[in-house]
Amino acid sequence: MPSRLPTLEDVARVAGVSRATVSRVINGIRNVDPQLHEVVWNAVGETGYVPNRLARSLVTRRTGTVALIVSDSETHDDDPFMSRFFADPYFGRVVGGLMSVLRGNGVQLALQIVGTEEGRKRLVGDLRNGQADGAILLSLPPVDPLPRMVVEGGVQTVMIGRPAEPVPISYVDLANDTGAALAAEHLLGRGCRTIGMISGPADVPASNDRISGFRRSMARHGHAWFPLATGNFTRESGELAMRTLLAEHPDLDGVFVANDLMALGALLALRDAGRQVPGDVAMVGFDDSSAATAARPALTTIRHPLEDMAAEAATLLLARVDDADRPVSSVIYEPTLVVRQSA
Amino acid sequence: MPSRLPTLEDVARVAGVSRATVSRVINGIRNVDPQLHEVVWNAVGETGYVPNRLARSLVTRRTGTVALIVSDSETHDDDPFMSRFFADPYFGRVVGGLMSVLRGNGVQLALQIVGTEEGRKRLVGDLRNGQADGAILLSLPPVDPLPRMVVEGGVQTVMIGRPAEPVPISYVDLANDTGAALAAEHLLGRGCRTIGMISGPADVPASNDRISGFRRSMARHGHAWFPLATGNFTRESGELAMRTLLAEHPDLDGVFVANDLMALGALLALRDAGRQVPGDVAMVGFDDSSAATAARPALTTIRHPLEDMAAEAATLLLARVDDADRPVSSVIYEPTLVVRQSA
DNA sequence: ACACTCTCGGAAAGCGCTCTCCAACCCCCT
DNA sequence: AGGGGGTTGGAGAGCGCTTTCCGAGAGTGT
Numbered sequence: 001m002p003s004r005l006p007t008l009e010d011v012a013r014v015a016g017v018s019r020a021t022v023s024r025v026i027n028g029i030r031n032v033d034p035q036l037h038e039v040v041w042n043a044v045g046e047t048g049y050v051p052n053r054l055a056r057s058l059v060t061r062r063t064g065t066v067a068l069i070v071s072d073s074e075t076h077d078d079d080p081f082m083s084r085f086f087a088d089p090y091f092g093r094v095v096g097g098l099m100s101v102l103r104g105n106g107v108q109l110a111l112q113i114v115g116t117e118e119g120r121k122r123l124v125g126d127l128r129n130g131q132a133d134g135a136i137l138l139s140l141p142p143v144d145p146l147p148r149m150v151v152e153g154g155v156q157t158v159m160i161g162r163p164a165e166p167v168p169i170s171y172v173d174l175a176n177d178t179g180a181a182l183a184a185e186h187l188l189g190r191g192c193r194t195i196g197m198i199s200g201p202a203d204v205p206a207s208n209d210r211i212s213g214f215r216r217s218m219a220r221h222g223h224a225w226f227p228l229a230t231g232n233f234t235r236e237s238g239e240l241a242m243r244t245l246l247a248e249h250p251d252l253d254g255v256f257v258a259n260d261l262m263a264l265g266a267l268l269a270l271r272d273a274g275r276q277v278p279g280d281v282a283m284v285g286f287d288d289s290s291a292a293t294a295a296r297p298a299l300t301t302i303r304h305p306l307e308d309m310a311a312e313a314a315t316l317l318l319a320r321v322d323d324a325d326r327p328v329s330s331v332i333y334e335p336t337l338v339v340r341q342s343a
Numbered sequence: 344m345p346s347r348l349p350t351l352e353d354v355a356r357v358a359g360v361s362r363a364t365v366s367r368v369i370n371g372i373r374n375v376d377p378q379l380h381e382v383v384w385n386a387v388g389e390t391g392y393v394p395n396r397l398a399r400s401l402v403t404r405r406t407g408t409v410a411l412i413v414s415d416s417e418t419h420d421d422d423p424f425m426s427r428f429f430a431d432p433y434f435g436r437v438v439g440g441l442m443s444v445l446r447g448n449g450v451q452l453a454l455q456i457v458g459t460e461e462g463r464k465r466l467v468g469d470l471r472n473g474q475a476d477g478a479i480l481l482s483l484p485p486v487d488p489l490p491r492m493v494v495e496g497g498v499q500t501v502m503i504g505r506p507a508e509p510v511p512i513s514y515v516d517l518a519n520d521t522g523a524a525l526a527a528e529h530l531l532g533r534g535c536r537t538i539g540m541i542s543g544p545a546d547v548p549a550s551n552d553r554i555s556g557f558r559r560s561m562a563r564h565g566h567a568w569f570p571l572a573t574g575n576f577t578r579e580s581g582e583l584a585m586r587t588l589l590a591e592h593p594d595l596d597g598v599f600v601a602n603d604l605m606a607l608g609a610l611l612a613l614r615d616a617g618r619q620v621p622g623d624v625a626m627v628g629f630d631d632s633s634a635a636t637a638a639r640p641a642l643t644t645i646r647h648p649l650e651d652m653a654a655e656a657a658t659l660l661l662a663r664v665d666d667a668d669r670p671v672s673s674v675i676y677e678p679t680l681v682v683r684q685s686a
Numbered sequence: 687a688c689a690c691t692c693t694c695g696g697a698a699a700g701c702g703c704t705c706t707c708c709a710a711c712c713c714c715c716t
Numbered sequence: 717a718g719g720g721g722g723t724t725g726g727a728g729a730g731c732g733c734t735t736t737c738c739g740a741g742a743g744t745g746t
Contacts, residue, residue: 005471007732018696023734031694050468054401055732059701063397065453086439087432087633096429099456109454110408113442125393128348129702235637264637271639290430294578294607294634296614350702361726366704374724398702402731472732692743699736705729712723 006047015043026051057130065108066317067132068098069123072115073141084234085140088261089289090306094160097310098136105318107133120146127155133321136160136313137169142203156324158317160310164205170320172313172331176206177213179302179335183256183284184217186300186337190282192254196227198241198266199258207233210258210286227252231262238262242269253281254343260285260292263299267342282343297341309333349390358386369394400473408451409660410475411441412466415458416484427577428483431604432632433649437503440653441479448661450476463489470498476664479503479656480512485546499667501660503653507548513663514673515656519549520556522645522678526599526627527560529643529680533625535597539570541584541609542601550576553601553629570595574605581605585612596624597686603628603635606642610685625686640684652676 012019017036024032025040032040043049057063070085085091095109102109110132114123127135127150134156139147147163159171187195197214200207211228218226227249231237238257242265245252257263263285267277275281277297285292285301292299312331320326355362360379367375368383375383386392400406413428428434438452445452453475457466470478470493477499482490490506502514530538540557543550554571561569570592574580581600585608588595600606606628610620618624620640628635628644635642655674663669 008734009732019733020697020735021695024695027734033694036695050465050472052472052732053469053474054397054406054472055701056734057701058397058401058703058732059734061701086435086442088435089430089432091438092429092431092434095434095454099429099454103456111438111442111452111454113446122393126396129393129395129397131396235633268639290578291637294637296611296639351704352702362703363705363727364725367725370704372705376724379725395702398731399704400731401702401733402704404731688746690744690746692741694741695739697736697738699734701733703731707727707729709726710724713721715720716718 006049011043011047011049014047015040061130063133065110065132067110067112067135069135069137070113071139071144071146093306094310097307098314101311101314124149124153128153134317156320158313160313162205168328170316170328172309174304174333174335176209180210180213181217182337183302184214186284187254187282188221192282194251195254196245196252197256198229198231198262200233214256233259235261235265238265239269242266246273256284258286260287260289260301264291264295267295278343284343288338300340300343301338302335303338305333349392353390354386354392357390358383404473406476408453408475410453410455410478412478412480413456414482414487414489436649437653440650441657444654444657467492467496471496477660499663501656503656505548511671513659513671515652517647517676517678519552523553523556524560525680526645527557529627530597531564535625537594538597539588539595540599541572541574541581541605543576557599576602578604578608581608582612585609589616599627601629603630603632603644607634607638621686627686631681643683643686644681645678646681647678648676
């Protein structure tokens with residue numbers, strides 16, 4: 001552990017030029033004699049110099065970092081929810097999608113979790129102070145003050161999933177309603193007569209959109225009403241919801257489940273009830289997560305190109321970081337139906 | 344978007360004191376008149392001042408950030424491997440465990456992925472320069488120069504999983520061999536006569552330990568040899584390995600699968616072959632991931648307390664950051680057997 | 687040859703913060 | 717009343733880097 005790392009000054013001394021010149025060479029600014037150029041690089045190699053990103057950031061006001069903010073309404077340190085969230089492939093897929101773009105641009109990702117009012121304030125403050133060049137926001141709670149806060153704080157931000165309240169913020173989202181409509185039509189096209197739905201919490205935008213898309217499509221085909229049970233996106237809740245649905249509507253022959261994890265649970269409930277899938281009851285899931293292919297029967301599901309969406313969010317953010325005046329924009333991805341065995 | 348954020352200077356002016364005094368108050372250093380104390384805090388509130396972490400870090404040499412390094416041997420930008428890795432709950436569980444400790448200490452996590460030689464060099468350089476106070480290292484490739492590099496660079500680091508080569512580095516690991524022995528004994532105790540194993544790649548330390556632990560335990564019970572098939576920890580590979588095993592040893596009545604994901608695949612292969620689990624073939628998995636409870640039959644498996652291990656790694660790292668002279672240490676977690684339906 | 691433009695390298699001013707000195711002051715003891 | 721010890725607040729020197737501003741030297745046209 002050498003006592004001190006070489007600085008620009010050291011390199012300059014070795015190269016026999018001024019700090020400024022070394023800085024120019026390193027940052028690839030022309031106006032430097034090619035010969036000196038080489039001398040400087042040699043000195044850099046000799047000293048083992050590595051620029052100090054902190055010092056550089058302080059003056060350039062650029063950090064080469066974007067923050068991934070996971071906003072939760074009120075998380076306590078030992079809240080099991082967070083561990084549930086991280087264990088869900090959703091989180092990893094988002095990170096993977098983001099990194100696929102960020103890595104190529106030499107940008108690093110800093111993870112920030114924020115739950116309290118106090119935490120949100122500090123976060124926005126830090127962000128404005130150049131803690132990061134911009135932020136990707138994953139907003140979990142149905143209504144979250146954070147999107148508005150970052151916008152008002154002038155922090156470059158792109159959300160994944162649309163904000164619940166109207167806020168002038170860029171975002172990348174999935175056409176959840178179209179996806180649900182796809183599911184409805186597939187079930188209907190298969191000849192199902194009594195089709196139920198297992199939804200997520202109604203106050204979450206994505207979940208709400210899936211319900212309304214399904215409803216609209218069903219209505220168009222003459223099913224103004226359909227059995228609906230609500231879960232919370234966990235497998236257990238899906239199992240429970242399916243039992244409820246089955247108890248109240250024994251004649252059910254089709255079901256749209258708002259995510260694959262709940263579909264997994266629903267599959268179990270159906271099996272326990274002695275119903276064949278897709279023979280007795282056809283099922284369409286949502287997300288095309290790894291759970292869909294792991295299920296037996298493999299799930300027919302709506303593909304949610306999460307990695308692509310996250311990558312797009314990163315691209316959008318990077319563009320905004322480069323050009324702050326870029327107008328707020330949103331990109332909506334169209335989901336597709338993936339037919340497997342369950343419907 | 345105000346043109347300029349308030350600085351210490353501004354607060355000092357408003358409060359009518361010097362920069363130094365404001366700094367003292369904000370950092371809670373005593374020796375400040377309580378009355379002035381209040382005046383300063385009021386000024387802070389009035390100006391909406393937030394300390395600039397970058398500037399602070401530059402002088403304190405503390406960033407309040409630890410890096411999570413995912414080291415891969417040779418990743419190209421569009422390598423599908425990485426997306427597979429992120430989609431695996433393993434990654435999220437690690438992040439969740441780390442965050443549970445870091446959050447409480449106001450430390451943020453910066454994600455770094457490194458694949459090339461060039462990238463490793465730059466990473467270590469940045470780390471030494473105080474890009475982060477320390478690093479948590481997730482080393483994927485069987486043999487990775489990075490552990491040695493960080494140690495030699497004097498970067499505080501804790502690995503999750505032991506290094507493949509002997510390097511004086513702190514790490515947190517699971518007693519993989521004990522876990523495998525647990526599985527062997529459970530299968531044996533159940534009365535299985537012909538027990539096979541589906542392992543991961545033999546050059547990965549964790550995988551190797553599971554093989555040797557299983558082998559040792561089997562040998563102790565008179566099974567000097569047992570059928571072994573190798574997979575790569577994916578579900579598909581587990582399915583394939585199971586088919587192979589079954590083809591070569593039709594009398595198999597027990598199998599230990601080195602992770603739950605492969606066990607899931609093995610379960611499918613068994614079903615396709617018309618074997619009942621656990622009736623005809625008993626199965627023990629490894630990890631106690633969400634896949635274990637989602638499987639039917641639910642998997643008897645070895646619990647891998649990954650979140651706790653990650654949390655321990657974070658704790659260890661934080662301690663080393665506070666006291667750089669702390670000796671290198673390692674913590675080994677003992678796995679436990681979770682009995683469900685499959686064995 | 688002379689004024690003129692251009693190119694190039696160096697000096698130095700910060701970016702926002704911490705922290706070491708040091709001066710000023712108050713209290714108490716003799 | 718005078719000196720020692722203990723507080724308290726301010727001035728200022730950096731942390732390592734970028735970048736503006738200038739001056740020196742070189743190249744062009746008349």
